Amino acid sequence: MSKARVLYWFRTDLRLHDSPALAAALALQPSVLYPIWCWDSHYVYHSRVGPNRWQFLLDCLEDVSSSLTTLNPASKLLVLREPAVTLLPKLFKEWGITHLVFEKDTDSYAQARDKEVVASARQCGVEVVVGPQSRTLWDSEDVVKANGGKPTMSITQLQAAGKKVGPIPRPIEAPTSLSGPGETGLAGISQTRPVVEEGVGDINAKYRSSSETSYTSGLAGPNNDFSIPTLEELGMPPATTTIRGGESVILSRLSRILADEEEWAATFEKPKTSPAAFEPQSTFLTSPYLHFGALSARYFYHSVEDIVEKRRAEKKAVSTPPVSLTGQLLFRDMYFAAQSAIGYPFGQTYNNAHCRFIPWHLPSKVDTTTGLVTGGYEVDSAVKEQEFIRWREGRTGFPWIDAIMRQLKYEGWIHHLARHAVACFLTRGGCYISWERGAEVFEEWLVDHEAACNIGNWQWLSCTAFYSMFYRCYSPVAFGKKWDDNGTYIRKYCPELRHLPKKYIYEPHKAPLKDQREAGVMIKGDGTEADFNGIPVYPKPMFDFATQRDICLEGMKNAFKVGLHGDHAKVLDGTWKELFADGGEGPTEGGVGGPGGMGGFGGEDREDHEEPAAGVTPKRSSGRSKASTAPESAKKGGRKREHSQGTLDGAFVKKAKS
DNA sequence: GGTTAGGTTGGTCTA
DNA sequence: TTAGACCAACCTAAC
Numbered sequence: 003m004s005k006a007r008v009l010y011w012f013r014t015d016l017r018l019h020d021s022p023a024l025a026a027a028l029a030l031q032p033s034v035l036y037p038i039w040c041w042d043s044h045y046v047y048h049s050r051v052g053p054n055r056w057q058f059l060l061d062c063l064e065d066v067s068s069s070l071t072t073l074n075p076a077s078k079l080l081v082l083r084e085p086a087v088t089l090l091p092k093l094f095k096e097w098g099i100t101h102l103v104f105e106k107d108t109d110s111y112a113q114a115r116d117k118e119v120v121a122s123a124r125q126c127g128v129e130v131v132v133g134p135q136s137r138t139l140w141d142s143e144d145v146v147k148a149n150g151g152k153p154t155m156s157i158t159q160l161q162a163a164g165k166k167v168g169p170i171p172r173p174i175e176a177p178t179s180l181s182g183p184g185e186t187g188l189a190g191i192s193q194t195r196p197v198v199e200e201g202v203g204d205i206n207a208k209y210r211s212s213s214e215t216s217y218t219s220g221l222a223g224p225n226n227d228f229s230i231p232t233l234e235e236l237g238m239p240p241a242t243t244t245i246r247g248g249e250s251v252i253l254s255r256l257s258r259i260l261a262d263e264e265e266w267a268a269t270f271e272k273p274k275t276s277p278a279a280f281e282p283q284s285t286f287l288t289s290p291y292l293h294f295g296a297l298s299a300r301y302f303y304h305s306v307e308d309i310v311e312k313r314r315a316e317k318k319a320v321s322t323p324p325v326s327l328t329g330q331l332l333f334r335d336m337y338f339a340a341q342s343a344i345g346y347p348f349g350q351t352y353n354n355a356h357c358r359f360i361p362w363h364l365p366s367k368v369d370t371t372t373g374l375v376t377g378g379y380e381v382d383s384a385v386k387e388q389e390f391i392r393w394r395e396g397r398t399g400f401p402w403i404d405a406i407m408r409q410l411k412y413e414g415w416i417h418h419l420a421r422h423a424v425a426c427f428l429t430r431g432g433c434y435i436s437w438e439r440g441a442e443v444f445e446e447w448l449v450d451h452e453a454a455c456n457i458g459n460w461q462w463l464s465c466t467a468f469y470s471m472f473y474r475c476y477s478p479v480a481f482g483k484k485w486d487d488n489g490t491y492i493r494k495y496c497p498e499l500r501h502l503p504k505k506y507i508y509e510p511h512k513a514p515l516k517d518q519r520e521a522g523v524m525i526k527g528d529g530t531e532a533d534f535n536g537i538p539v540y541p542k543p544m545f546d547f548a549t550q551r552d553i554c555l556e557g558m559k560n561a562f563k564v565g566l567h568g569d570h571a572k573v574l575d576g577t578w579k580e581l582f583a584d585g586g587e588g589p590t591e592g593g594v595g596g597p598g599g600m601g602g603f604g605g606e607d608r609e610d611h612e613e614p615a616a617g618v619t620p621k622r623s624s625g626r627s628k629a630s631t632a633p634e635s636a637k638k639g640g641r642k643r644e645h646s647q648g649t650l651d652g653a654f655v656k657k658a659k660s
Numbered sequence: 661g662g663t664t665a666g667g668t669t670g671g672t673c674t675a
Numbered sequence: 676t677t678a679g680a681c682c683a684a685c686c687t688a689a690c
Contacts, residue, residue, distance in 0.1 A: 555683095
């Protein structure tokens with residue numbers, strides 16, 4: 003046994019199986035091993051995380067902790083209630099740490115944080131061991147290198163680059179024994195309580211039903227036992243989702259499925275799985291486990307691929323990428339590598355060379371000094387703001403769309419094709435609203451929110467990157483009908499419609515009053531009233547879809563013809579407006595106003611942590627301002643917001659130390 | 661370099 | 676019921 007006193011820092015790897023970083027820690031043959039989790043304020047205050055994803059994370063932490071205890075009754079996950087950057091230097095000294103071990107993370111936020119941590123470890127004479135990245139099949143930086151330094155913008159590029167990087171590493175076994183921690187006293191150090199960043203604010207406040215107290219009881223929590231904070235301590239209401247996290251949950255489910263339903267797993271074709279299926283859903287639902295590292299992507303890949311190979315040898319049918327299960331993991335790697343290459347601008351249109359510029363409504367506000375979005379958006383049209391709120395809250399008057407959005411809010415998960423349907427509807431195939439608005443809503447509500455995949459898929463569906471066939475448009479009626487003619491899914495998530503005849507379930511406004519009466523529902527209004535004299539009300543469609551689709555198609559055709567990308571000089575300085583006709587779709591008023599979201603529309607601004615007042619019509623702009631052409635941010639001085647790049651640790655980067 | 665085929669997963673009509 | 680043609684027309688990679 004060596005003298006190594008090792009701090010193992012869990013981050014995006016909440017598991018014991020197939021963890022090369024954990025294996026690296028154990029290879030040091032530590033005399034003591036402290037498994038820790040730093041309770042980071044970026045996740046607590048500065049990310050968009052609703053109760054469902056919080057619950058999932060807490061589940062994963064609990065599960066890892068009990069697995070550690072199973073290996074060594076003296077061990078468990080030590081949750082320390084302070085961000086790593088300030089905590090770790092103190093901890094190194096207090097516990098006499100000789101080695102810090104953690105897994106490499108290619109997220110922009112994580113890289114900046116880790117750089118700071120590594121520097122402080124060196125100062126303390128602590129040796130740092132960074133384990134290989136295992137969140138993805140291949141290391142994202144290696145993929146980018148193999149792709150000529152360019153982001154992977156298609157699945158063929160990813161596959162070619164992956165081939166060059168080499169075979170996907172086989173999973174490694176979970177440890178069978180573990181050193182316990184040494185002394186865990188904290189008498190010599192005090193907690194540096196994180197503060198809510200000025201100007202950024204407490205993004206998560208809107209989900210809380212009471213005040214947040216996870217930091218108030220000191221570094222080791224209320225019982226001084228390094229407990230995992232609870233939703234109550236976070237001030238969060240209970241989760242509504244039935245999806246529960248944890249490595250053991252997914253490993254047992256996966257082994258059962260792969261054993262009992264081998265054929266299904268080996269012949270899986272994503273486009274043939276129904277977005278309308280629930281209880282059970284038609285896909286594996288591994289995404290949230292992959293996100294928190296409760297399931298290793300490589301373990302999943304090889305588990306499936308072994309079965310596929312076996313069936314190939316037996317000359318049985320198998321599916322192949324991109325539609326197969328492993329194909330889904332390849333897309334995930336594609337988005338991670340694209341994000342790794344592009345960095346912070348990946349999450350926005352502005353200043354992003356790989357994102358097509360389209361003059362969407364409700365554009366993000368931007369800060370021209372940092373080149374980053376600020377976190378707010380500009381209401382260029384009161385009508386579009388209302389459409390956005392109705393989309394978000396699931397009362398557009400299109401039951402297929404509303405059912406999906408309600409399932410998303412309640413369960414924190416929707417099928418991939420359902421994501422396509424609502425994303426297309428919000429952007430190029432319906433509302434012509436910025437994909438960045440939609441991505442933010444998904445970020446809040448998805449239990450499987452993965453910044454790279456979410457951003458990438460929103461760009462895909464809005465035809466701003468990765469995909470461009472905008473004339474392939476999802477119908478909010480026909481697409482759902484194809485999968486679920488009877489509307490069972492709609493009846494589940496829009497229960498006020500459950501007694502409507504099949505004939506009207508996708509278009510309730512076409513139901514005669516007699517049918518509405520018999521079904522016990524009234525189709526009227528804009529969704530602001532839930533009932534009328536005790537009878538449930540479901541809204542009329544918020545627009546005529548066919549008309550709106552044509553408007554969008556024209557807008558897209560024109561925007562593609564203009565052909566700007568997010569890094570074009572005319573986008574950066576706002577003069578793109580000269581290239582779009584005033585009568586065209588989107589916030590185009592000739593030369594008036596800044597770039598998308600720099601002010602000048604005369605509309606109302608929104609910060610992303612403001613809850614749009616549901617059902618309240620925002621004040622209408624009284625004629626758009628023709629006076630101001632100066633960017634708002636130039637006057638106010640923008641604040642730095644680095645969007646959606648920290649997967650576990652928040653969407654915001656600390657302000658530079660002054 | 662010009663041409664062509666392919667692109668994760670659309671909608672509608674007809675045979 | 677299902678398979679194929681057509682819609683209108685994008686980009687990129689491969690030849």
